[in-house]
Amino acid sequence: MIRILLVDDHKIFTEGLYSILSQEDDIEVIGECQNSSQTFEMLKKTPCDVILLDINLGNESGLDLCKSITDQFPSVKVLAISMYHEESFITKMLKNGASGYLLKNTGRQELLKAIRCVHEGETFQSKEVTDIILKGLSRQKQQTKSIYQIKFTRREREILDLIGKGLTTKEIATELFISDKTVETHRSNLLAKFEVKNVAGLIKLAIEYGYLK
Template sequence: MSDDPTPTPTPTPAQAQAQAQAQAQAQAQTQVTGAASGRIRILLADDHALVRRGVRLILDQEHDLEVVAEAGDGAEAIEMARTHDIDLAVLDIAMPRMTGLQATRELAALKPQLRILMLTMHDNEQYFFQALKAGASGYVLKSVADRDLVAACRAAMRDEPFLYPGAVTALIRNYLDRVRHGEETPDQVLTPREEEVLKLVAEGHSSKEIAEILFISVKTVQRHRANLLQKLGLRDRLELTRYAIRAGLVEP
């Protein structure tokens, strides 16, 4: 009697196709497990590891929330979104390489069903409206994240906008003041390119350096700077830098 093991039969094309379909279904089931169990899968992006750790503690202690990916800047957040199944992204505004606002625009285009929240230390009216225009569902201050962030996450998944309660009255009052005085309303915001130029100016780059970074001409950079000064009612580079810091585009 031979001790040779019985050879494994080669699957037929139909069997191979059935096996492939079964594997694909199993993988798809694994990917939707978080959503099916009712847990909101979250991507968290902030360039400070301690902030990410604290925010993660707030979110992970909730039965319906789970941080499944982290990123240290906007560009990394885009990569994490490509490789992870997520329902919600929580992004800081001021991050290196790519700001939270820039990442929001790209994420909204990459995953239209993704909900996005801005988490920032900057209480800035213009950037709240700009975040909404970019595709964010809400704007939460880090100083009250322990109170508001969980509610904001749940509101975003209900497709409801979220604004931290303390800012509502101030925003309405400011808006009405602008209307009464005939000033531009808050939805008059910077273009994505102007925002990039503003960030680079505030970081101390010369017009030539900005042109090289963005692959545009020096004249185009100068035109963007002139537009920024006119739109924002500012006079010089120093005021642009101060504005960028207040807006959360760069760190002080």
């Protein structure tokens, strides 16, 4: 038997879920909660296998509640079910310990499949959620690719190497037989190309993307 706790501040939604889940022989809904205090009170006194958790709980965040639940009750699986389809919400919920993420427009069969999957220790995301995550990864890849494709002049490349070695503007000018002002101009160009505000950020990205060792 899969013991389910419903956590959502919309009573009509939890009642709808209860109506669906109560028809299943292998699922038991142990309760409905609207906030974190009710949730923890329930978890302390009643065994639970899977929590269906919304992100928006009125004045509280389901993101934070998810982390608290998985930290304090590691055997309990959290399945997020939310109207939010932004990648940032999805990835944060998964990072905070959720075993799966569904959108509230999901169908009955997909909901039941997700519950049974996370109960068995697997992860589950609906196709729509998976597509959102993949698009986010593709965006990140494109951003990374654009960093790799930064084009430098020969002088900018030389100055970047010397900055990476810790040389000051005056030391770089002496090394390359150019003026301090010229060094500063090239440094400003490098900051702009890496889209950072200072030398620390420049060095960090240059190392991260293989321009400096």
